[in-house]
Amino acid sequence: MGWLSRFLTAVSFLAIGVIFSPETFGSSSDGQKIPKLLTFLKLAHLLCFSTAWGAALWVTFIGGIIMFKHLPRHQFGNLQSKMFPAYFSMVGTCCAISVACFGYLHPWKSSSPSEKYQLGFLLSAFAFNLSNLFVFTPMTVEMMKQRHKIEREQNIGEEVGWTKNREVAKVNPQLAAMNKKFGMIHGLSSLANILSFGSLAIHSWYLAGKLRL
Structure with a gap:
C-alpha cells in the first residue's frame, strides 16, 4: 500500500x-x-502530541537500535543523517501545534499551576527539538562525514558495530580525536532528545489523568 x-x-x-x-x-x-472550536483544538493537540510521542519512542528506543545492530556503520550513519532532520522537524512541528492548542485552551492568567507546568513541559520539548534540528544535528552530521573519510582511508566502516573503529583508534590519534569530538556532540544531541522525550512523557501522564474510560 x-x-x-x-x-x-x-x-x-x-x-x-x-x-x-x-x-x-x-x-x-x-x-x-x-463549542466545536474547542473540540477541534483538543483533537489537534491530541493528534500532534501522540504523533510526537510515538515518533520519539520509536526513534529513541526501537528503530535506531535495530538499525545500528544490523546495518554497516557508514550506511547506518548516512541513513541517520537523512532521517534525523525529518524526525526533529516533524516532532518540533507537532510540539508547536500542541503548545498553541494547549495555550489557547488554557489561558495563562486563568490556568491552574499544573496547567502552567504542562505548558512549560510542552515548550521544553519544542525547544529541545529545535536545538537538535538547528544546532546539534548539523554539527553531528558534519563530524560524521569527516570521520567517515578518515575511516575509509583505514578501510573500516563497512562492518557492523564499533570493534574495528576502536582498534584502529588506539594507533591512530586523528581518529581517536575525531571519535572524542563526535561523541561529545552526539551525546549532547542524545541528551536533548531524551529531555524532549521526558517532557512529552510527563504530559502523557497529565493527559491520562484527564481521560474518562
Whole structure:
C-alpha cells in the first residue's frame, strides 16, 4: 500500500470518527454543550502530541537500535543523517501545534499551576527539538562525514558495530580525536532528545489523568 493510500485510509477513519462523535452535533458524551472550536483544538493537540510521542519512542528506543545492530556503520550513519532532520522537524512541528492548542485552551492568567507546568513541559520539548534540528544535528552530521573519510582511508566502516573503529583508534590519534569530538556532540544531541522525550512523557501522564474510560 502506497503512502497516499495509507494517508487516505487514515483520513477516512478520522472522518468517520468525527461524524459519529457526539461532539460533532454540539454536545459531549455527558450531554453538555461544547463549542466545536474547542473540540477541534483538543483533537489537534491530541493528534500532534501522540504523533510526537510515538515518533520519539520509536526513534529513541526501537528503530535506531535495530538499525545500528544490523546495518554497516557508514550506511547506518548516512541513513541517520537523512532521517534525523525529518524526525526533529516533524516532532518540533507537532510540539508547536500542541503548545498553541494547549495555550489557547488554557489561558495563562486563568490556568491552574499544573496547567502552567504542562505548558512549560510542552515548550521544553519544542525547544529541545529545535536545538537538535538547528544546532546539534548539523554539527553531528558534519563530524560524521569527516570521520567517515578518515575511516575509509583505514578501510573500516563497512562492518557492523564499533570493534574495528576502536582498534584502529588506539594507533591512530586523528581518529581517536575525531571519535572524542563526535561523541561529545552526539551525546549532547542524545541528551536533548531524551529531555524532549521526558517532557512529552510527563504530559502523557497529565493527559491520562484527564481521560474518562
